[in-house]
Amino acid sequence: MTEVSRQFERMVRQAQVESRIPAVSVALYRADRAPWTCTVGSSGGAAPLDERTTFRIGSVTKTFTAVLVLQCRDEGLLDLDDPIGAHLDVPEHGGLTVRRLLSHTSGVQREPYGDVWDTLHTPQLDEFLADLARAERVLPPARRFHYSNLGAALLGQAVARIRGGTWAEVLADRVLGPLGLSDTSLAPGPESATGYLVDAYSDHARPEPNTDLGALGPAAQLWSTASDMARWAAFLADPAALDPAGAVLRPTTLDEMRWPLTVTDEMLWTAGFGLGLILVPQGERSSRGRSAGGERVLHVGHDGAMPGFLASVYGRRGGAGTPGAMGCAVLGSSGTGVAVNELSHQLLAASARDDPADIAPWTPGEPAPEPYRGLLGRWWGEGFEYVFSWHDGTLQARGATDPPGRPPAIFEPLPDHPDHPDILRTISGRETGELLRLTRHPEHGNVIKMHWATYRFTRSQETFG
Missing domain, CATH: 2.40.128 (Lipocalin)
Known part of the structure; x- marks a missing residue:
């Protein structure tokens, strides 16, 4: 084990202890090194915790749905400014555009009608679509960022309707298979971790239920390993390195998805949203709005939360020392283990700083025409x-x-x-x-x-x- 690997493992162990997370699985992917993985804790089930243990990744699922939508756009099957009603038979809110739903600026309410996270009753497709008539438009379109699981689910169901299959079938055929994400699925398996609520004032951890989200699946259904998700994060940051033929998505389309369309906070501007992707600028900021070293560094990906689980999946772009196709995933089996959300960013920064990419020599090129x-x-x-x-x-x-x-x-x-x-x-x-x-x-x-x-x-x- 190298000194850098020991440092990374210490960071993971420290986060697991400080946030009291029963199981943590971490993977770091980069084009110029062998993948690095680390697990700490216990799976809570019969199978031991290892790098094949799957965790619920929650809203990281939305990044997959967003890629499916952009695939349809690139093939001419939809336009980002189409109303969702042009692709899905809905009783209400049919005028909300695909672009607004992707960027969480549609103004539609956060969740489907009903107290979903109280009753844990998640609607199937017919009920989900029928209940749209009772869902609110809580803000005018384009007024501001307002996160919506309902909106993401609408997009996934529209893709399924356009492709003539279920969302799960389309996802497996057009993304998971081509990118080799074989440990990513809709349901927990025998090697899955148990998700917990860790008591605030004792060391007791209570298991949380595994809820099938039904028609809300395109927003938060998936389970995966840290290794699969680190590879996925690297794809979001540098698609040409993992998909050189553009079989899943053209690099220029990912460029478009990473362009910020809104910020999540009107005052601080610490994060933004593109087309289905969270954008988190990095570095100490100077008074002129760039990092102290003049570098521009962006982490792109998504966080996820489901009962008993937190996930943070981000790729890194820009900055000295950053290699090609760099991604990190941190998956935890506690719904309150907030260290998960920062650890992915910390590991990406530490990897670029302490194990920087090799410097390729400059070579002469052809003259200008x-x-x-x-x-x-x-x-x-x-x-x-x-x-x-x-x-x-x-x-x-x-x-x-x-x-x-x-x-x-x-x-x-x-x-x-x-x-x-x-x-x-x-x-x-x-x-x-x-x-x-x-x-x-x-x-x-x-x-x-x-x-x-x-x-x-x-x-x-x-x-x-």
């Missing part, structure tokens, strides 16, 4: 200086004072106008979607000015006039 060689270097726009360069086969631009971790703008010639290399489209970074137009000297052919998103860029600083 002839039409773009003369425009490389420094330009001025709106009174600020920018640097245009050629890296990794693309024309790029960044502010001269941008921190190292800020992604550059990247340009591509218009694919439908190959004979016009002087008009390019911004495909990522600043001004995504906007045009960059080059103006050349009528005699010498060198680029003398540019217009990016209609703003003039020149070699020297100029007034707008």
Whole structure:
């Protein structure tokens, strides 16, 4: 065992003791190392606690449902701005859009009609859909973040209707199978952990019931191992590394899912929501809104809670030392073991810091194409200086004072106008979607000015006039 592994195990054991969690299972996945796993405690059943022990992952299930929805979008089976009623026969709330439901900004109430978490009566599909007529719209659409299990369940049932099967069948066929998540299922098995309520004022732990969620399954039904979930988290952070052919989802679609659509708190902005994914910026914040080292680090994934269980499943993007395809899962068998929620973030940060990715050597590349060689270097726009360069086969631009971790703008010639290399489209970074137009000297052919998103860029600083 390496010194770093000992450090990680100590972190897990400390969390298990401090939060008094009967069983904790942790896995760390990264593309450049063998997977690391650790279990502490007892499963509470006949089978011993080990890395094959499954735990309930609760709302981490929503990330799977979100991927299924985006698969349908990519195949042209739905649009994110479609009303849910276009894909599911509902008596009420049919106008809520897919995008609003994914980002928890639809305004629909949190749970289905009735006291589900008091009675533990979860409706089957017919009852679930019929009871929508009694569910409230508690906020106007797009007003603010409002978490909704009801909304996530609607999305899963819509996918099932579109695909002509059950949500479970579609999930197994289109996600679990292709990614090799063989230990992820809808029900507990013989090696599953028992979930507990740990008494606040004694060491007594009482078993919680295992509730089948019925039609609410797409919101929180799944069981899994830490190893499967760490791999899933790595996929959410770096899909090209685990799914290079894009069989499950295109990397650009995951980029879209990770774009923040709302924040979960109006004052602190410590977390946001994309399309079905929780986004948690990391690092000590400076007064100018970036980490002290200028790095941009994001943890993307989801937390989960069910009676007797907590789960935290996140992948890491950005920052010095972060390897490709990095994900961590922490699963615990206590509904009050709150250390679970922070331990995944702590382990991701510690792994990048104390066991950083190897530094690949720089190697020379091909020169910029002839039409773009003369425009490389420094330009001025709106009174600020920018640097245009050629890296990794693309024309790029960044502010001269941008921190190292800020992604550059990247340009591509218009694919439908190959004979016009002087008009390019911004495909990522600043001004995504906007045009960059080059103006050349009528005699010498060198680029003398540019217009990016209609703003003039020149070699020297100029007034707008």
